[in-house]
Amino acid sequence: MAKELVHADRASKEMVKRAAEQEQETVWDRYEKMQPQCGFGNMGICCRICSMGPCRIDPFGEGTQTGICGANADTIVARNLIRMIAGGAAAHSDHGRDIAHTLLMAATDPNSDYEIKDPVKLRKVAEVYDIAIKGRDDKEIAVDLARACLAEFGKSEGEVTMASTAPEARQKVWRDLGVFPRAVDREIVEIMHRTHIGVDCDYKNLIRHGMRASLADGWGGSMVATEVSDILFGSPNPLRSCANLGVLKEDTVNLIVHGHEPTFSDVLALVSQKQELIDKAKAAGAAGGLTVGGICCTANEILMRHGFPVIGSFLQQELAIMTGAVELMVVDVQCIMPSLSELSMAYHTKLITISPKAKIPGAEHIEFKEDKAVEIATQIIELSIENFANRKKKDVYIPDDKEDMVAGFTTESVFQFLGGKYRGTYRPLNDGIISGRLRGAAGVVGCSNPNIDFEEGHIKMVKELLANDVLVVTTGCNAVSCGKHGLLRPEAAMKYAGKGLQEICETVGIPPVLHLGSCVDNSRILRVLANIVAEGGLGEDISDLPGAGAAPEWMSEKAVSIGFYFVASGVYTIIGHPLPVEGSEAVMKYITDEIEEEVGGKWAFELDPVKAAHKMIDHIDKKRQALKLKPPMYEQAYPFAV
Ligand code: NFS
Ligand code: SF4
Secondary structure (H helix, E strand, C coil), rough: CCCEEEEEEHHHHHHHHHHHHHCCCHHHHHHHCCCCHHHHHCCEEEEECCCCCCCEEECCCCCCCCCCCCEEEEHHHHHHHHHHHHHHHHHHHHHHHHHHHHHHHHHHCCCCCCCCCHHHHHHHHHHHHCCCCCCCCHHHHHHHHHHHHHHHCCCCCCCHHHHHHHHHHHHHHHHCCCCCCCCHHHHHHHHHHHHCCEEECHHHHHHHHHHHHHHHHHHHHHHHHHHHHHHHHHHCCEEEEEHHHHCCCCCCEEEEECCCHHHHHHHHHHHHHCCHHHHHHHHCCCCEEEEEEEHHHHHHHHHHHHHCEEEEEEHHHHHHHHHCCCCEEECCCCCCCCCCHHHHCCCCCCCEECCCCCCCCCCCCCCCCCCHHHHHHHHHHHHHHHHHCCHHHHCCCCCCCCCEECCCCHHHHHHHHCCCCCCCCCCHHHHHHHHHHCEEEECCCCCCCCCCCCCCCHHHHHHHHCCCEEEECCCHHHHHHHHHHCCCCCHHHHCCCCCCHHHHHHHHHHCCCCCCCCCHHHHHHHHHHHHHHHHHHHCCCCHHHEEEECCCCCCHHHHHHHHHHHHHCCCCCCEECCCCCCCCHHHHHHHHHHHHHHHHCCECCCCHHHHHHHHHHHHHHHHHHHCCCCCCCCCCCCCCCC
16 A cells, blocks of 8 residues: 655645555555565666676675676676766757757748747857857857757767866866766767776776766756757746646646656647637636646746746656546656556546657657647647546546745846846855855755655755755756745745845845756756856855755666766765665765765765755855855854854
8 A cells, every 4th residue: 555655745645645545556656566676786786788697796795796707896886877877968968969959940940830039048158169149140040059069969079068168177177087078979878888898897987987978968968958948948037836736727628748858848838828729628618728737847847938837746747647637648758657658547648658769658659840849739739628528527636735936047047136137246146155144055956766755855955954044956856846845935935044045035035945947957057056156256166165966865867967967066965865886885985985086076875854954064064164254144053163
């Protein structure tokens, strides 16, 4: 039977109970059934890389200590780890590549359904790529930029262009260590080569290359995804919306977009506002018209740019269907549970896949084509309207729980807000930290995982940071959790923040947790960090800043790549359950300790979210001390004297 959720939002708790009553299986049930999970896998010491194996290392040091080829635990753990980076970096970067392709179409196809919505950003990014902008129109520049971005992925010479926007000192660290990223595809391919049987068996050498690939993701593939999305779909601006299953309505046709890439969801969101479609929904018996909302990072994309509501995060995808009120769920790529297929058949929900890269047996496939975006979006909305007639009243159960929130911050709009409208500068933010009104800043991001009580990690950690005057920026599923728990409302500052953070939030009118977007938008956090360094007064490099990163409930390979590019960018990064490296003491020691000497950042693992928050705060204090900053303004028990 389903385990009870303790710390999750009310809607999820209710739905998990209902799932048990209805004898529907959820991710939590399957997690329970999977226990005990394989210890070798958990520790990273099984190897299936060649067919002399599979091999496994005895973790107690008694039995066999090498694979058949002679690879030891250090090699096997490091190889497995960086293959996770390859998977994560590939996912983000392929997303970036697709968006760059859409930009090319928008600029070259006169009948394209896409247009350039942020010409200012177009020019800014073009400058990074040394593309001439003077006297040229948007489309001319966009063609060159799209081609440059596309060429960026697979080029065999040169370096990842966007990485040149990192602080000078940081670029030097990468060069000195030999990890400056060259090209996304090249680094990923090189991971696969180095981890093939009988190639690289030096764990440090393997992990250093893993860092290089992760940097190609963060400062390359993901950054291209974010910047080009802004150019095409418009840079987000802070706006109000709401989140949770209670967004679904009994009297509307409910359509969910789930996955990651904005290419389709952005068009669908806009098309769904057409009066004729709303009228069709009404004519089909849905008096309230049409509700479109998102799950996972697609939710963040259409939230940030258009204010569409968020239905839920990764672990809520099944729960949404179990409301019996979802006419149609359309999915593209990443974080889509295969279980949705069978589950949707138990209800009236139509499950539609649109990406040629992600088909699901049992789901209908309507292949998305950029040159038919509006047509396909219309077709899918019409299918959802048609399906309203099949909704079974007895199945409908929508938890009455949703929360207001503000989302849509970007590197640039944080800039505007914290800097004041007419003084585009990070000065007030830096000054806030220097004066000690703000103790520091933290990025809390990432997935949810049934191996920890849903949202306990996210919410306890964020609240603890806020109470200690640490400004939090968030993306991905953590952002959704923060939204559902009311932490993305400006009023949350009064309730949860320490006095200094309260003062800042009140003066500027921002929530204490700033929603910066989807997981590829972690690249926005990198840019914020680079801007803080550039503003001055807080050291020369990202690793000097009083800041930290965390993913308390991580699960995906993307999270591993993200964590590594933060560590390699100089950020102390703490996650809940450990990376699968515990089978090698050497690898553990390297990534949680020695690596700090090399790149200024390091990993830490801590399951208790409050303890983890305090480890972040200790790190922030250590950095304040190194910068000889004043103690935090409102912290009596400051651990060092100035
Ligand atoms: Ni990020 Fe977005 Fe969520 Fe994790 Fe999946 S949706 S890309 S990987 S689960 S945060
Ligand atoms: Fe075993 Fe070595 Fe083959 Fe891995 S690469 S399966 S350790 S023989």
